[in-house]
Amino acid sequence: AGVSQSPRYKVAKRGQDVALRCDPISGHVSLFWYQQALGQGPQFIFQYYEEEERQRGNFPDRFSGHQFPNYSSELNVNALLLGDSALYLCASSPAGTSGETQYFGPGTRLLVL
Protein backbone atom coordinates (compact mmCIF):
# COMPACT_ATOMS: atom_id res chain seq x y z
CA ALA A 1 0.00 0.00 0.00
CA GLY A 2 1.13 3.53 -0.65
CA VAL A 3 1.05 6.66 1.44
CA SER A 4 -2.45 7.44 2.66
CA GLN A 5 -3.88 10.74 3.79
CA SER A 6 -7.10 11.67 5.53
CA PRO A 7 -9.41 13.33 5.09
CA ARG A 8 -9.23 13.73 1.33
CA TYR A 9 -11.25 16.93 1.48
CA LYS A 10 -11.72 19.39 4.32
CA VAL A 11 -13.75 22.57 4.50
CA ALA A 12 -13.12 24.91 7.43
CA LYS A 13 -13.80 28.50 8.36
CA ARG A 14 -11.29 31.28 8.73
CA GLY A 15 -9.87 31.30 12.24
CA GLN A 16 -10.51 27.62 12.90
CA ASP A 17 -7.87 24.95 13.48
CA VAL A 18 -7.53 21.78 11.41
CA ALA A 19 -5.59 18.53 11.70
CA LEU A 20 -4.60 16.47 8.68
CA ARG A 21 -3.25 12.95 8.91
CA CYS A 22 -0.69 10.96 6.96
CA ASP A 23 0.16 7.26 7.14
CA PRO A 24 3.46 6.35 5.46
CA ILE A 25 4.40 3.29 3.47
CA SER A 26 5.28 0.42 5.79
CA GLY A 27 8.97 0.60 6.66
CA HIS A 28 9.24 4.31 5.88
CA VAL A 29 10.29 6.46 8.81
CA SER A 30 10.64 10.01 7.49
CA LEU A 31 7.58 12.12 6.78
CA PHE A 32 7.55 15.28 4.70
CA TRP A 33 4.68 17.75 4.40
CA TYR A 34 4.12 20.08 1.46
CA GLN A 35 1.61 22.77 0.58
CA GLN A 36 0.54 23.03 -3.07
CA ALA A 37 -1.43 26.17 -3.85
CA LEU A 38 -3.50 26.25 -7.00
CA GLY A 39 -1.28 26.56 -10.07
CA GLN A 40 1.93 26.19 -8.09
CA GLY A 41 4.44 23.48 -7.33
CA PRO A 42 4.56 21.94 -3.86
CA GLN A 43 6.29 24.01 -1.17
CA PHE A 44 8.12 22.22 1.64
CA ILE A 45 6.59 22.76 5.09
CA PHE A 46 8.59 20.46 7.36
CA GLN A 47 10.05 17.01 7.87
CA TYR A 48 9.55 14.63 10.77
CA TYR A 49 11.95 11.87 11.70
CA GLU A 50 12.07 9.88 14.92
CA GLU A 51 9.12 11.89 16.22
CA GLU A 52 11.01 15.18 15.92
CA GLU A 53 10.81 18.06 13.47
CA ARG A 54 14.13 17.84 11.61
CA GLN A 55 13.88 20.67 9.13
CA ARG A 56 11.40 23.35 8.26
CA GLY A 57 10.53 25.45 5.26
CA ASN A 58 9.41 29.07 5.24
CA PHE A 59 6.07 28.64 6.98
CA PRO A 60 4.74 30.43 10.08
CA ASP A 61 4.37 28.81 13.46
CA ARG A 62 0.65 28.35 12.79
CA PHE A 63 1.80 25.26 10.93
CA SER A 64 2.89 22.57 13.35
CA GLY A 65 2.99 18.84 13.39
CA HIS A 66 3.61 15.63 15.16
CA GLN A 67 4.95 12.19 14.35
CA PHE A 68 3.63 9.23 16.27
CA PRO A 69 5.61 6.14 17.37
CA ASN A 70 4.14 4.17 14.44
CA TYR A 71 5.63 6.83 12.09
CA SER A 72 2.29 8.29 11.02
CA SER A 73 2.08 12.05 11.18
CA GLU A 74 -0.33 14.89 11.73
CA LEU A 75 -0.18 18.39 10.29
CA ASN A 76 -1.93 21.05 12.35
CA VAL A 77 -2.83 24.43 10.92
CA ASN A 78 -4.12 26.93 13.47
CA ALA A 79 -6.02 30.19 13.01
CA LEU A 80 -6.77 29.42 9.38
CA LEU A 81 -6.44 32.13 6.76
CA LEU A 82 -8.11 32.18 3.37
CA GLY A 83 -4.64 31.78 1.84
CA ASP A 84 -4.21 28.43 3.54
CA SER A 85 -6.58 26.91 0.99
CA ALA A 86 -4.42 24.41 -0.88
CA LEU A 87 -3.64 20.76 -1.48
CA TYR A 88 -1.56 19.41 1.40
CA LEU A 89 0.71 16.57 0.37
CA CYS A 90 2.53 14.14 2.56
CA ALA A 91 5.52 12.09 1.43
CA SER A 92 7.48 9.34 3.11
CA SER A 93 10.95 7.98 2.54
CA PRO A 94 12.47 4.64 3.54
CA ALA A 95 14.56 3.86 6.57
CA GLY A 96 18.26 4.14 5.85
CA THR A 97 17.81 7.09 3.53
CA SER A 98 17.67 10.79 4.20
CA GLY A 99 14.73 11.70 2.03
CA GLU A 100 16.42 11.75 -1.34
CA THR A 101 13.54 9.70 -2.75
CA GLN A 102 10.07 10.55 -1.51
CA TYR A 103 6.79 8.81 -2.19
CA PHE A 104 3.71 11.00 -2.17
CA GLY A 105 0.20 10.45 -0.93
CA PRO A 106 -2.95 11.66 -2.74
CA GLY A 107 -3.18 14.81 -0.66
CA THR A 108 -5.84 16.55 1.41
CA ARG A 109 -7.57 19.43 -0.31
CA LEU A 110 -8.30 22.14 2.27
CA LEU A 111 -10.77 24.88 1.50
CA VAL A 112 -10.95 27.81 3.92
CA LEU A 113 -14.12 29.89 3.76
Add this chain to the structure above:
Amino acid sequence: AQSVTQLGSHVSVSEGALVLLRCNYSSSVPPYRFWYVQYPNQGLQLLLKYTSAATLVKGINGFEAEFKKSETSFHLTKPSAHMSDAAEYFCAVILYSGAGSYQLTFGKGTKLSVIP
Protein backbone atom coordinates in the same frame (compact mmCIF):
# COMPACT_ATOMS: atom_id res chain seq x y z
CA ALA B 1 18.68 29.84 -2.81
CA GLN B 2 18.04 27.02 -5.21
CA SER B 3 15.45 27.75 -7.88
CA VAL B 4 13.80 25.53 -10.45
CA THR B 5 12.26 27.01 -13.58
CA GLN B 6 9.92 25.14 -15.86
CA LEU B 7 9.57 26.74 -19.27
CA GLY B 8 5.95 26.93 -20.30
CA SER B 9 3.08 26.54 -17.89
CA HIS B 10 1.01 24.80 -20.57
CA VAL B 11 2.14 22.64 -23.49
CA SER B 12 -0.12 21.08 -26.11
CA VAL B 13 0.93 18.26 -28.43
CA SER B 14 -0.90 16.05 -30.87
CA GLU B 15 -1.30 12.36 -30.10
CA GLY B 16 1.75 10.57 -31.46
CA ALA B 17 3.94 13.67 -31.47
CA LEU B 18 7.10 14.26 -29.49
CA VAL B 19 6.72 15.50 -25.94
CA LEU B 20 9.37 17.92 -24.68
CA LEU B 21 9.05 19.58 -21.29
CA ARG B 22 11.85 21.91 -20.23
CA CYS B 23 13.37 22.51 -16.81
CA ASN B 24 16.32 24.59 -15.65
CA TYR B 25 17.79 24.90 -12.18
CA SER B 26 20.08 27.43 -10.63
CA SER B 27 22.53 25.40 -8.56
CA SER B 28 26.10 25.10 -9.75
CA VAL B 29 26.50 21.91 -7.70
CA PRO B 30 24.76 19.02 -9.47
CA PRO B 31 21.96 17.91 -7.17
CA TYR B 32 19.69 14.96 -7.41
CA ARG B 33 17.03 15.66 -10.04
CA PHE B 34 13.52 14.34 -10.48
CA TRP B 35 10.47 14.52 -12.68
CA TYR B 36 7.08 13.90 -11.11
CA VAL B 37 3.63 13.61 -12.74
CA GLN B 38 0.35 14.64 -11.15
CA TYR B 39 -2.99 13.49 -12.52
CA PRO B 40 -6.14 15.43 -11.58
CA ASN B 41 -7.09 15.09 -7.92
CA GLN B 42 -4.09 12.89 -7.19
CA GLY B 43 -0.73 13.20 -5.51
CA LEU B 44 2.65 13.17 -7.21
CA GLN B 45 4.02 10.06 -8.89
CA LEU B 46 7.75 9.71 -9.49
CA LEU B 47 8.50 9.52 -13.23
CA LEU B 48 12.26 9.34 -13.05
CA LYS B 49 15.20 10.11 -10.84
CA TYR B 50 18.71 11.15 -11.74
CA THR B 51 21.48 10.42 -9.29
CA SER B 52 24.44 9.31 -11.39
CA ALA B 53 26.79 10.48 -14.05
CA ALA B 54 24.63 9.04 -16.82
CA THR B 55 23.38 11.63 -19.27
CA LEU B 56 20.19 9.81 -20.21
CA VAL B 57 17.80 8.34 -17.67
CA LYS B 58 14.73 6.28 -18.55
CA GLY B 59 11.62 6.52 -16.44
CA ILE B 60 8.18 5.01 -16.39
CA ASN B 61 5.51 5.30 -19.12
CA GLY B 62 8.12 5.74 -21.86
CA PHE B 63 9.50 9.02 -20.55
CA GLU B 64 13.20 9.80 -20.41
CA ALA B 65 15.34 12.78 -19.50
CA GLU B 66 18.69 13.99 -20.69
CA PHE B 67 20.87 15.74 -18.16
CA LYS B 68 23.27 18.38 -19.34
CA LYS B 69 25.49 19.41 -16.47
CA SER B 70 27.01 22.33 -18.33
CA GLU B 71 23.56 23.78 -19.01
CA THR B 72 22.03 23.06 -15.58
CA SER B 73 18.99 21.71 -17.34
CA PHE B 74 17.13 18.45 -17.51
CA HIS B 75 14.36 18.20 -20.02
CA LEU B 76 11.73 15.47 -20.10
CA THR B 77 10.93 13.77 -23.40
CA LYS B 78 8.73 11.06 -24.82
CA PRO B 79 8.91 10.10 -28.50
CA SER B 80 5.18 9.61 -29.00
CA ALA B 81 2.47 11.22 -26.86
CA HIS B 82 -0.51 9.20 -25.71
CA MET B 83 -3.84 10.56 -24.54
CA SER B 84 -3.13 9.12 -21.09
CA ASP B 85 -0.07 11.39 -20.79
CA ALA B 86 -2.30 14.42 -20.24
CA ALA B 87 -1.37 15.59 -16.74
CA GLU B 88 0.75 18.13 -14.92
CA TYR B 89 4.49 17.54 -14.78
CA PHE B 90 6.85 18.87 -12.13
CA CYS B 91 10.60 18.90 -12.12
CA ALA B 92 12.40 19.03 -8.81
CA VAL B 93 15.91 19.15 -7.44
CA ILE B 94 17.09 18.02 -4.08
CA LEU B 95 19.87 19.50 -2.05
CA TYR B 96 21.48 18.38 1.14
CA SER B 97 20.10 20.71 3.80
CA GLY B 98 22.21 19.60 6.74
CA ALA B 99 21.50 17.37 9.74
CA GLY B 100 21.45 14.35 7.45
CA SER B 101 18.41 15.51 5.51
CA TYR B 102 17.49 16.52 2.00
CA GLN B 103 15.00 19.13 0.82
CA LEU B 104 13.03 18.99 -2.43
CA THR B 105 12.50 22.17 -4.43
CA PHE B 106 9.87 22.02 -7.16
CA GLY B 107 9.19 23.99 -10.28
CA LYS B 108 5.74 25.48 -10.82
CA GLY B 109 4.68 22.71 -13.15
CA THR B 110 3.80 22.31 -16.82
CA LYS B 111 0.34 21.15 -17.79
CA LEU B 112 0.48 18.81 -20.78
CA SER B 113 -2.54 18.54 -23.06
CA VAL B 114 -2.69 15.86 -25.74
CA ILE B 115 -4.86 16.59 -28.76
CA PRO B 116 -6.45 13.60 -30.50
